[in-house]
Amino acid sequence: xxxxxxxxxxxxxxxxxxxxxxxxxxxxxxxxxxxxxxxxxxxxxxxxxxxxxxxxxxxxxxxxxxxxxxxxxxxxxxxxxxxxxxxxxxxxxxxxxxxxxxxxxxxxxxxxxxxxxxxxxxxxxxxxxxxxxxxxxxxxxxxxxxxxxxxxxxxxxxxxxxxxxxxxxxxxxxxxxxxxxxxxxxxxxxxxxxxxxxxxxxxxxxxxxxxxxxxxxxxxxxxxxxxxxxxxxxxxxxxxxxxxxxxxxxxxxxxxxxxxxxxxxxxxxxxxxxxxxxxxxxxxxxxxxxxxxxxxxxxxxxxxxxxxxxxxxxxxxxxxxxxxxxxxxxxx
Ligand code: AHM
Ligand code: MG
Numbered sequence: 460x461x462x463x464x465x466x467x468x469x470x471x472x473x474x475x476x477x478x479x480x481x482x483x484x485x486x487x488x489x490x491x492x493x494x495x496x497x498x499x500x501x502x503x504x505x506x507x508x509x510x511x512x513x514x515x516x517x518x519x520x521x522x523x524x525x526x527x528x529x530x531x532x533x534x535x536x537x538x539x540x541x542x543x544x545x546x547x548x549x550x551x552x553x554x555x556x557x558x559x560x561x562x563x564x565x566x567x568x569x570x571x572x573x574x575x576x577x578x579x580x581x582x583x584x585x586x587x588x589x590x591x592x593x594x595x596x597x598x599x600x601x602x603x604x605x606x607x608x609x610x611x612x613x614x615x616x617x618x619x620x621x622x623x624x625x626x627x628x629x630x631x632x633x634x635x636x637x638x639x640x641x642x643x644x645x646x647x648x649x650x651x652x653x654x655x656x657x658x659x660x661x662x663x664x665x666x667x668x669x670x671x672x673x674x675x676x677x678x679x680x681x682x683x684x685x686x687x688x689x690x691x692x693x694x695x696x697x698x699x700x701x702x703x704x705x706x707x708x709x710x711x712x713x714x715x716x717x718x719x720x721x722x723x724x725x726x727x728x729x730x731x732x733x734x735x736x737x738x739x740x741x742x743x744x745x746x747x748x749x750x751x752x753x754x755x756x757x758x759x760x761x762x763x764x765x766x767x768x769x770x771x772x773x774x775x776x777x778x779x780x781x782x783x784x785x786x787x788x789x790x791x
Pocket of ligand 1: 672710
């Protein structure tokens with residue numbers, strides 16, 4: 460049972476017994492993410508002090524400029540998970556291909572793979588706006604003892620055993636689920652400890668915030684244009700409030716607390732939208748559903764989509780259940 464002021468460490472231990480994570484491997488894995496997130500948090504917080512921000516001069520697989528902190532965060536998460544030998548493979552939004560990890564005895568006997576977006580929304584760093592880390596954990600589907608294959612990563616979102624995000628905001632929070640509800644922990648930076656601050660988070664069924672990049676309006680499908688007009692109409696408690704940070708984790712975190720919908724649709728310039736199914740949409744969908752919200756591609760449940768490639772993009776409609784259902788009606 461979640462208790463306020465409990466530390467994340469205590470919570471993980473307590474719930475390990477509850478949920479019978481037989482070997483404790485999943486607990487150790489979440490512990491490693493907690494540790495790496497603290498290190499990244501420290502670096503993100505210093506971003507304005509040292510000359511570390513700005514494009515690193517590299518371009519990631521999607522052809523976007525990579526920021527230095529993206530590279531740093533990517534390295535930290537991969538290093539931490541690799542050194543502790545608790546996963547058999549990692550796929551990252553920042554890497555072209557997945558990484559295979561084996562123990563010192565080359566035994567390949569760990570059972571989990573992690574998919575991660577180490578620093579999402581990093582174009583916000585230069586202007587001191589929140590960014591986030593998103594992670595997703597699956598049990599491998601190939602036999603233990605052999606190296607992981609692409610099949611271990613291309614699993615439907617409904618197979619996730621855990622997912623979470625870290626929001627580096629006015630305070631730093633780690634929010635995660637293992638399929639038994641959603642709990643949020645706030646970092647006390649003075650002592651480096653996360654405390655349970657948001658037990659059993661619930662997405663309000665309704666809301667009055669819509670979050671979408673309206674600059675792309677002319678390129679949106681008709682259903683999305685009509686839904687935006689619906690949000691703006693003066694009736695039944697509308698117009699809704701428009702709020703768009705352009706940082707997925709922060710936009711969804713706010714909507715989960717206040718009630719709202721986040722949409723990144725396809726458009727005439729990007730046929731599947733922008734967000735990645737494996738690193739962004741599936742983990743966010745798992746968290747949002749566990750909190751009572753809904754996530755779809757405008758037609759079908761996100762977590763039931765069968766991934767075909769590591770860096771696949773999908774349209775994303777996510778938030779308060781009734782709002783997502785209303786948007787889906789417009790998409791028909
Ligand atoms: P990134 O993974 O390159 O950081 O891009 C993902 C981000 C999301 O955090 C955010 O919701 C979206 O891109 C904003 O995109 P846009 O600027 O097109 O509205
Ligand atoms: Mg991203």
